Amino acid sequence: MNSEYDFNREVSDKYSLRGRVFHKIRNDILNGRYKEHEELKEIRIGKELGVSRTPVREALRQLELEGLVQIIPNRGAFVTGIQENDVRDIYAIRALLEGLCARWATERITAEQLEAMEENVYLAEFHAGKGHMEQMAELDNQFHHILYDACGSKMLEHQLIDYHSYVMRIRRKTLSTIERSTASNKEHRAIMEAIRAGKADLAERLASEHMKNAYENMVKNRLYDIYKKDMED
Amino acid sequence: MNSEYDFNREVSDKYSLRGRVFHKIRNDILNGRYKEHEELKEIRIGKELGVSRTPVREALRQLELEGLVQIIPNRGAFVTGIQENDVRDIYAIRALLEGLCARWATERITAEQLEAMEENVYLAEFHAGKGHMEQMAELDNQFHHILYDACGSKMLEHQLIDYHSYVMRIRRKTLSTIERSTASNKEHRAIMEAIRAGKADLAERLASEHMKNAYENMVKNRLYDIYKKDMED
DNA sequence: ATTGCACTAAATGTATACAATTATGCAAGA
DNA sequence: TCTTGCATAATTGTATACATTTAGTGCAAT
Numbered sequence: 204m205n206s207e208y209d210f211n212r213e214v215s216d217k218y219s220l221r222g223r224v225f226h227k228i229r230n231d232i233l234n235g236r237y238k239e240h241e242e243l244k245e246i247r248i249g250k251e252l253g254v255s256r257t258p259v260r261e262a263l264r265q266l267e268l269e270g271l272v273q274i275i276p277n278r279g280a281f282v283t284g285i286q287e288n289d290v291r292d293i294y295a296i297r298a299l300l301e302g303l304c305a306r307w308a309t310e311r312i313t314a315e316q317l318e319a320m321e322e323n324v325y326l327a328e329f330h331a332g333k334g335h336m337e338q339m340a341e342l343d344n345q346f347h348h349i350l351y352d353a354c355g356s357k358m359l360e361h362q363l364i365d366y367h368s369y370v371m372r373i374r375r376k377t378l379s380t381i382e383r384s385t386a387s388n389k390e391h392r393a394i395m396e397a398i399r400a401g402k403a404d405l406a407e408r409l410a411s412e413h414m415k416n417a418y419e420n421m422v423k424n425r426l427y428d429i430y431k432k433d434m435e436d
Numbered sequence: 437m438n439s440e441y442d443f444n445r446e447v448s449d450k451y452s453l454r455g456r457v458f459h460k461i462r463n464d465i466l467n468g469r470y471k472e473h474e475e476l477k478e479i480r481i482g483k484e485l486g487v488s489r490t491p492v493r494e495a496l497r498q499l500e501l502e503g504l505v506q507i508i509p510n511r512g513a514f515v516t517g518i519q520e521n522d523v524r525d526i527y528a529i530r531a532l533l534e535g536l537c538a539r540w541a542t543e544r545i546t547a548e549q550l551e552a553m554e555e556n557v558y559l560a561e562f563h564a565g566k567g568h569m570e571q572m573a574e575l576d577n578q579f580h581h582i583l584y585d586a587c588g589s590k591m592l593e594h595q596l597i598d599y600h601s602y603v604m605r606i607r608r609k610t611l612s613t614i615e616r617s618t619a620s621n622k623e624h625r626a627i628m629e630a631i632r633a634g635k636a637d638l639a640e641r642l643a644s645e646h647m648k649n650a651y652e653n654m655v656k657n658r659l660y661d662i663y664k665k666d667m668e669d
Numbered sequence: 670a671t672t673g674c675a676c677t678a679a680a681t682g683t684a685t686a687c688a689a690t691t692a693t694g695c696a697a698g699a
Numbered sequence: 700t701c702t703t704g705c706a707t708a709a710t711t712g713t714a715t716a717c718a719t720t721t722a723g724t725g726c727a728a729t
Contacts, residue, residue, distance in 0.1 A: 219509055220713070244680070255714045260681090264497045276452055277681060277720050292591040299532040358525040362595075453683070477710070488684045493711090510690050510711060 220254050224262040227252060232271050232282055233371055243272065243280040270369050283369075290373065293366050294418035298411045300363055301347075304354040305394055305410035309403040311355035320349050320395050327388040331381070339384045344371070346391050350410075353398075373421070383420045390416065453487050457495040460485060465504050465515055466604055476505065476513040503602050518606065526599050527651035531644045533596055534580075537587040538627055538643035542636040544588035553582050553628045560621040564614070572617045577604070579624050583643075586631075606654070616653045623649065 228248065231237050243263060245256040252259075263280040266272035274280045312320075323346050330338040347367060351360040390413045397406035461481065464470050476496060478489040485492075496513040499505035507513045541549075556579050563571040580600060584593040623646045630639035 222509075246680075256681090257713050257715090260494070261497060261712095264494060265500075267498075268501045276455075279681070288589070289591050292589045295536065296533065296592060296595070299536060300529065303528065303532060356521070356525045358522050359529060362529070479710075489711090490683055490685090494682095512691095512711070 219258070221258040221261045221265070224248070224252055224254060224258050225265050228262060228266060229269070229271060232266075233368070235372065237282045239282055239284045241282045243282065245280075269365055285373065290370060290421075291418070293370055294414055297363070297366050298414040298418075300359065300366075301350070301414050302407040302411035304350055304356075304359055304363060305398065305406040306403045307355060307359070308350055308353040309398045309401060309406045312353040312398055316349060316353040317395075317399060320346065320353070320398070323349060324388065324392045324395055327391065331385045331388060334381060336381065336384065339388070343384070343387060343391075350394075380424070383417075386420075387413070387417065452491070454491040454494045454498070457481070457485055457487060457491050458498050461495060461499060462502070462504060465499075466601070468605065470515045472515055472517045474515045476515065478513075502598060516602075523603060523606065523654075524651070526603055527647055530596070530599050531647040531651075533592065533599075534583070534647050535640040535644035537583055537589075537592055537596060538631065538639040539636045540588060540592070541583055541586040542631045542634060542639045545586040545631055549582060549586040550628075550632060553579065553586070553631070556582060557621065557625045557628055560624065564618045564621060567614055569614065569617065572621070576617070576620060576624075583627075613657070616650075619653075620646070620650065 228237075228243065237243065245259045245263070249256050249259045263272055263274060267274050267280075271283055272280050273283050308316075323342055327339060327342040327346070330342065344367075348364070351363045351367075354360060390409065394406055394409045394413065397409055461470075461476065470476065478492045478496070482489050482492045496505055496507060500507050500513075504516055505513050506516050545553075556575055560572060560575040560579070563575065577600075581597070584596045584600075587593060623642065627639055627642045627646060630642055
């Protein structure tokens with residue numbers, strides 16, 4: 204019998220212990236509860252969550268997959284350090300890949316995805332007027348995930364989600380000015396309209412520039428200095 | 437007191453049991469011992485290598501990191517399927533990233549790395565004349581790894597190495613014609629010379645086209661059909 | 670005061686036992 | 700013959716015990 208299975212299913216299920224531990228630690232890292240280079244000890248985390256070391260160990264190894272944790276043999280698991288150079292490189296890489304993503308999305312986006320994208324942009328404009336920063340940040344994340352989904356490439360989508368997670372710790376702070384947030388959403392609108400108009404070259408260029416702008420804004424405000432100083436003591 | 441440590445150390449050490457299991461399974465996948473979608477059962481592999489399930493489980497989760505294995509909860513670990521679309525996407529992504537890599541390498545390459553690159557190209561020309569396919573394939577891998585190293589970005593290097601591993605199962609067969617192999621090395625030479633001359637734009641374009649050529653050659657010869665048919669039964 | 674070494678404590682690495690889940694085979698019924 | 704249901708086997712998930720490695724402490728020798 205032809206045994207079918209969805210091989211594109213998410214890696215870490217939320218219902219196993221390992222899945223729950225995975226998401227807990229992941230959120231704690233992204234929300235800044237754990238600092239850079241902080242050691243994540245299996246016993247302590249296991250005790251905190253009421254599970255044994257085994258699912259914790261496996262969750263930590265899954266987190267290494269996302270680049271949020273680094274495991275050193277016989278030493279332990281550490282929260283990945285955010286290096287200034289790495290951030291620069293990631294944005295350069297993302298400038299290319301988000302461009303490619305926008306190009307492919309232009310060719311393959313569905314009506315539903317386009318509608319979701321439009322709704323996202325409109326909603327963000329509303330919240331921008333009200334100064335709702337929390338919602339803006341969330342909508343920004345959402346916009347990019349819609350774009351990743353729309354490109355129709357699991358490979359590219361997975362890659363971009365990984366990078367997105369990696370810089371989210373910083374990006375949340377980067378977007379925390381209403382000026383950049385508003386400008387960012389305008390760029391989203393431009394990308395969306397290029398995609399809707401079927402202009403692949405334009406969409407690619409706009410998405411690429413969107414990344415460069417985000418990075419330059421970050422550098423200008425030197426918002427990741429808070430991380431830098433941790434590395435210097 | 438300042439406890440220093442090399443955080444760029446390789447993830448999987450070769451001296452722990454998990455490390456050995458990891459490399460064993462990895463080689464078996466790359467060398468084609470395990471077919472696509474083949475199930476990798478913890479007990480069987482553990483018995484074969486004389487270890488318990490624990491290091492096998494962890495090795496499998498590390499392999500998921502490289503994209504060679506997919507783990508489905510409560511079902512098991514399976515060799516990643518090579519989809520035609522994924523290969524197309526990876527080469528498109530690599531076309532961009534190898535270009536970026538060549539650009540950065542132009543700006544940052546060291547004298548030693550450049551010399552290694554030159555030696556590689558000369559040696560490949562020698563083996564091309566003799567028709568030594570094995571050596572050609574190995575030198576091709578080596579050239580790209582030198583390039584990755586020379587770009588001076590751990591982020592980009594790691595990314596490219598991952599993709600490189602992923603398609604190596606196919607690429608070995610792709611290079612198996614002496615014509616493509618020779619053409620490929622000519623492209624390597626052109627990239628190397630552009631880097632040596634400090635022409636970043638040219639190096640980027642050549643490296644990008646090198647990927648496109650490799651992919652088009654593969655499609656032309658339809659060399660991955662052997663994989664495709666496995667998926668259709 | 671400093672270095673070196675042994676010893677201790679604590680953490681990770683591995684093996685194994687048990688629990689939960691999934692796959693398989695067979696029999697009963699339509 | 701095909702399907703359904705249950706019993707059983709096989710496999711993964713988790714907990715725990717033990718082995719190994721590492722970090723740190725304290726004491727002695729210089």
